[in-house]
Ligand SMILES: Nc1ncnc2c1ncn2[C@@H]1O[C@H](COP(=O)(O)OP(=O)(O)OP(=O)(O)O)[C@@H](O)[C@H]1O
């Protein structure tokens with residue numbers, strides 16, 4: 001369960017990510033301050049192009065900011081070397097990419113085994129565990145397929161299985177139900193719910209407010225800036241309440 005007294009897993013302090021495009025600078029993230037606590041189930045909402053994937057990539061140590069501090073378990077990962085960043089990522093984070101990022105020349109089973117092999121786990125153990133997580137996402141009958149032989153929704157589920165294979169403390173998923181039918185989406189959300197119940201920190205990007213309903217906290221990204229939707233709701237509530245009281 002989420003616990004507001006638990007330690008922050010992530011802390012962003014004044015984080016910006018900008019790109020130089022000819023004469024102009026594009027800010028994908030603009031001075032973001034954010035804390036995500038151990039055991040939270042957080043949903044990130046926001047329009048297309050608002051900076052959600054950029055935020056997730058920086059959280060997941062896939063990318064580094066142009067400015068600001070990014071603390072992961074209290075350690076600033078904003079400026080560490082690429083190899084150190086990869087080590088941190090492998091040991092702590094499971095990541096589901098919006099575009100899946102499966103390796104086309106490896107089978108479904110091999111794609112899911114890969115994060116374990118990077119962590120120097122035995123091949124036989126990796127094979128057994130990969131088969132287990134593929135069963136969890138309902139793909140036991142596709143282990144020998146190549147990614148190119150799968151549907152979009154099946155590829156998405158392989159990406160989810162791969163993110164879970166090392167049993168990470170933190171699971172970051174960028175639109176994990178975007179390509180799924182209603183039944184598969186429900187199963188995937190239940191799976192994230194179970195992981196959260198088992199104490200994992202789960203962060204999901206979604207366009208779907210129904211997906212956000214299963215999360216315990218929602219933030220909104222707009223034009224590279226982050227706001228708490230809970231704070232927004234209580235702010236609207238306060239305005240209504242004070243409106244009522246002030247009418248005399
Ligand atoms: N490599 C890049 N070079 C230049 N601009 C970029 C680059 N990557 C992202 N951007 C810009 O940063 C902004 C945020 O992109 P991002 O992918 O984070 O959006 P998003 O909220 O995930 O959108 P979507 O919901 O469509 O996935 C966009 O305007 C995008 O064009």
Ligand SMILES: [Mg+2]
Nearest residue numbers: 052053098174
């Ligand atoms: Mg995105």
